Amino acid sequence: MRGSTVRAVNRLTARWAGALPADRDTVLSASGVWPLLAFLADGAAGPARTELEDALGMPADRAAVAARELLAGLSRIPGVGSAVGLWTRPRVRPRDAWAGGLPEATLGRLGADDAESKRLLDAWAAERTGGLIPAMPVRVTEETDLVLATAQAVRTSWLRPFREGDMCPEDGPWAGRELAALHRTTGLLDRVGVAETDAGPLTVLRVLGSTGVDVHLLLGPEEAECGAVLKAGVDVLAGTFRTVPGDLLPLGEPGPGLYVRQVRSTSREPYLAVTTSPFSLTAEHDLTALHELFGLTTARDDTRGHFPGICDVPPLAVRQARQAAMARFGAKGFEAASVTAVGLPGGAAPATTYRVRRIDLDIDRPFGFLTVHRTSRLVLAAGWVAEPVPYVFEEQD
Structure with missing residues (x-):
């Protein structure tokens, strides 16, 4: 193409x-x-x-x-x-x-x-x-x-599947609701990044597919409207705005939904923990x-x-x-x-020996997404998730 x-x-x-x-x-x-x-x-x-x-x-x-x-x-x-x-x-x-x-x-x-x-x-x-x-x-x-x-x-299919679970956001438009959630951890911190865009700071999470097609999840400022967030995501894809990858982000809260800190661990490997919402639109x-x-x-x-x-x-x-x-x-x-x-017409905490970087990303309020062909960067689909999926509790016998 x-x-x-x-x-x-x-x-x-x-x-x-x-x-x-x-x-x-x-x-x-x-x-x-x-x-x-x-x-x-x-x-x-x-x-x-x-x-x-x-x-x-x-x-x-x-x-x-x-x-x-x-x-x-x-x-x-x-x-x-x-x-x-x-x-x-x-x-x-x-x-x-x-x-x-x-x-x-x-x-x-x-x-x-x-x-x-x-x-x-x-x-x-x-x-x-x-x-x-x-x-x-x-x-x-x-x-x-x-x-x-x-x-x-x-x-x-995802190169690394998510685990199904639940979440209950404390803040934002989804606060206080028991919601279905997807969880995943990885040692690849560059899967997430933050760009300063016309819509404000934009957190971009790349979820890699097995066929060369990825999905970019986009979380902007809470007051940003869907059109502005999606346009900013396309601009980031085009290289209009520089993205700072997760391993270079400062400690604290450098972007929407992000919390970066140093923690003790038995492994030298840093990790990125993601919680997001499934969707069917x-x-x-x-x-x-x-x-x-x-x-x-x-x-x-x-x-x-x-x-x-x-x-x-x-x-x-x-x-x-x-x-x-x-x-x-x-x-x-x-x-x-x-x-x-x-x-x-017509379980218990293990012994800790290393301090490593941990990034938590909680996508627990309305967000956008782009489906992207990895090689050409063509956007195949785009959308906005305004309403989350409720968590269904399984009845115990």
């Missing part, structure tokens, strides 16, 4: 995160939206093409090539799958040059029976995401002439509600066509543009998926 494409997709992630409502569970995938916008731009003309270029951060005549390279790159990452689908009414004949540029796309027909078309599209979404997204996010009506969709799924996004962000303002005008590069007749406009997304973070691993579519 080209660095310019990764930067363009990550910029869209940051801009989208900045437009999110505050303090609400959500998950999104700009890497699922970006290729779809690129293929639309390839077939667009006039103001619609210009607006899509602005959203993409790239000229339209380069975007389709970049999207194909991006999707090909995703397919080479273990545990990551991506797909493109195109469905049209019999009266719509897409241009060969445009349709031929959709990489290994599923090509299908929308029939007169809209219920059957919905079953067809839902089955494609479920199959291409391994059942993580069970339905296509757009509706098929008699006015829908064309549906273009992308699907993406990510699965990875789903979200649906109406991209037309943020039409300026996604370059769809003019494209929504159905009084005229905007995509002559796709087909001449009927003239096409964007009637629907939606994404369904999910993410699940547990003791053994992580999985996330998205489908994005547009519809176009």
Whole structure:
């Protein structure tokens, strides 16, 4: 994957995160939206093409090539799958040059029976995401002439699993609640770091996956809103802000959720003790509600066509543009998926002998996350955990 494409997709992630409502569970995938916008731009003309270029951060005549390279790159990452689908009414004949540029796309027909078309599209979404997204996010009506969709799924196992347990935060919005928790210790202090960002100090914990896909957990100041924290996380990923690793952090409380101290131990090895919250999130996004962000303002005008590069007749406009997304973070691993579519009408303490550095990280209030391909630094998914999982006490016989 080209660095310019990764930067363009990550910029869209940051801009989208900045437009999110505050303090609400959500998950999104700009890497699922970006290729779809690129293929639309390839077939667009006039103001619609210009607006899509602005959203993409790239000229339209380069975007389709970049999207194909991006999707090909995703397919080479273990545990990551991506797909493109195109469905049209019999009266719509897409241009060969445009349709031929959709990489290994599923090509299908929308029939007169809209219920059957919905079953067809839902089955494609479920199959291409391994059942993580069970339905296509757009509706098929008699006015829908064309549906273009992308699907993406990510699965990875942790290199070092967590232990399941519980926690009861003493402060913050989750205070006084018995919550499910994940615990883990490691001697690798550089897994955590603190960066000074526009949102304030940001604690970043990297949880490494076995497939080259990692999850970065982001804890900002308690007053920082989700969009600011997620944007700061993308900026840290891009190297805009320097991160101080755990082994170089000062003693005390150098970042949100962190406590660094010297303790006595029977081992020379320092350790990082992490407590965090598991999560299972789903979200649906109406991209037309943020039409300026996604370059769809003019494209929504159905009084005229905007995509002559796709087909001449009927003239096409964007009637629907939606994404369904999910993410699940547990003791053994992580999985996330998205489908994005547009519809176009027309025990006792041991003896101690060493003093070592111990870092405790408690993520016990709302936090953000980025799913990141380790090599390219492409953000595959991003989200915010506002509501924790209650701890379920097991009944004793």
